[in-house]
Amino acid sequence: MTQGDTFWEVGSEPGRQVVSLGVAVTLTAVSIDVLLVGRLTLFFDLCFVVLCIGLAALVRRRDFFLVALLPPILLTVVFGFIALVARDAIADASDSVLQAVVSGVATHGIALFVGYALCLGWLAWRLHREGDADMATELSRELGQAG
Template sequence: MTHAEPYWQAGQEPGRQVVALGVAVILTAVAVDVLLVGRLTIFFDLCFTAACLLLATLVRRRDFLLVAFLPPLLMTVVVAFLALVARDVVADPADSLLQAVVSGVATHGVALGAGYALCLAWLGWRLHRGGNLVAELSRELT
């Protein structure tokens, strides 16, 4: 009889796949928001926050560090991409690229802070409740 893993140890996805999923989810939220409203709204903020928690849940323990740095990087890259292709979505069209990126990240800073806090808290809780990572890695290698 096999025993089910507790939900804090359930994430088994490699870090690269989790990053790819995060990018896909966030770009989908951007596309939906821009197509429906023409700019980023609270819908994007809620999707970003939920995606950060989802990524922290899905990643395997040895790739925690990659996901721990992902939310601010993901927000900055998405806003920079939007500032390049459709500046009016994240800032004033007359703004420079740097100003549009800073303005876009600042505008969605609450979502970034909430998503990052949830991500780090969930990773920390999984790490605390999951036992010894060194022992787990040595079992995988043998």
């Protein structure tokens, strides 16, 4: 990171660590919301949107694709887990697992849309801002370390 760069412009975390952080923070937000209210509320939605932006800011450039796919997969997998352990937090207790997942994604679809759009927008902004010159520098550094 150069002197002109700020923390939100250049991410340096590997994709796997960013995914692990995403899962951990999402499950933490779910736990807090379910323990305090008994279901997922606007608190979870806001946490998810902020998380999506944060993941896009933290990831290193060569792992952009992984984070670009993460928000919808993360939300679906977490809702699948919730449907197995606390179905009434996202749907009716009598719903099937699949129905609970679909209901949860539909109920929190605005948060998914906003978080995903901001995540992709941030990644696109970083690609535009860093430009091809930084990609060539990064590639030469990676090739130099491999040899």
